[in-house]
Amino acid sequence: MDFWIDDIGWPFIKIFIIANVALMMVALLVWAERRVAALIQDRLGPNRVGPLGLLQPVADVIKLFLKEDLTPGHVNRPFFIIAPALTMMPAIISLAVIPFGASLIIADLDIGILFIFAISSLAVYGITIGGWASNSKYSLLGGIRSTAQMISYEICLGLSVIGVFMLSKSLRLQDVVLMQGDGIWLFGEHYTGIMGKILDWNIFKQPIGFILFMIAGFAETNRTPFDLAEAEQELAAGFHTEFSSMKFALYFLGEYAAMISIGAITVTLYLGGWTFFGLENLGGSFSWLTQILIFAVKLLALQFFFIWVRWTIPRFRYDQLMRLGWQVLLPIGLANILLTGVLKLIFKV
């Protein structure tokens, strides 16, 4: 009986909650992106459907469902059909190992972060296969660019988080969360004052790693300044030029889902996850609700930052992108590991 409850029942409930919350957030993000973009550009953005235009995503989805699903004659059909799903899936699957609360984690894997990297590398297949199966020059170029970009930045992404795990001494994401925010260790002493607690967040202990992770994260999610795969001005719409209706929508939502999963990883690794200096225990047996709320607030703040950056920074040129990845970020990532090791010895953290 325990097997059914503990191994089947609870996980399903958690999956249901997390998947739904994630999809709701995707919808919210689509709205937020348009509103923030508009406000930054001195416009108002969609504000008609529902209060503040919040129901705009609903209207969009209805529209996308009703659109004709066009499959051009020259495409490679099977791949053309599965490609959009391949982009969406990894983003959602990586949420499985992210702790949204003390017990709100679908799969508490010992190798959490490795799982995430293994899965998120698959996201590039959706784009590459989509670009290739479309059998048109723009799509192919978009797909190829995306492959090169993802491979370059995946390495940087991996290197940037090693510092975090050197400090936490564990690959379990739950351990990483619990290690943050309970006071910093310096020279064998435990500082549990408010400053000590704040400085215990990995963003302060690993500032270089954090910046590297964010840059690589932007590249991973294919967003400006690294949206070379789409690059409207050069490639029509890049890899999704030939897609329409819900196939296009899946790509579109996949991008936002990837944003959420990268954001969730960042919150977990660098921003203290679901903890907030003791606030997470509020609410007694309903503290899981508080925890998920804390997580959501942090995540949304980060998503705002993603959107904000998108509407600020112009796109990199392709050669600049490659140079930045291999000649700048990679050495810095390696140096950060060395630096972390040295500082760890000096400060005895």
Added chain:
Amino acid sequence: MAYKLVERPDLTLAERLYLPAVMKGLSLTLKYFFKRKKFTREYPEEPTTVPEGYRGLPALVTDDEGRTKCVACSMCEWVCPPEAIRIIPGSLEEGNPVEKGPKEFTLDTLRCIFCGLCEEACPEEAIFLTDQYEFCGESREEMIFTMDKLLEIGGTRIKGVKKWKKESDAGFHNKGPIR
């Protein structure tokens, strides 16, 4: 030499780091984000005003005594590039010096391109482009405007050519063209 070498300025460390420039850009966009004044005009609530000389819906006008100025000469019908105007002329009463008037005058607003050629061609100054831009309907038939509707939109114009006002017109004053 046919070309000139442009010296590229050496970038400072801060410039090469790129991040300070990013911060500057971010603060600028944030400033705009919180700016209250937006360029958006929320259209149906906040009506737009059109500039003078705006070419909107063409409409027929009447003179100060409420008579249709149009004499059904078909100049506009002939000049109209998309053939939006259709006129069926009819003769006026016996002895009327104007002789002719439109029995039917329809304007297909779906075809009209608002070029203003009808206004230019009209010898009687009977058709004008108004500043109307809000007209829509649910069917094609609804968008074909009849003479009554066009006269109502056009209203009265007193200035300009006035064919009816002649001494010899006495007695025919208020009748207007037959339909």
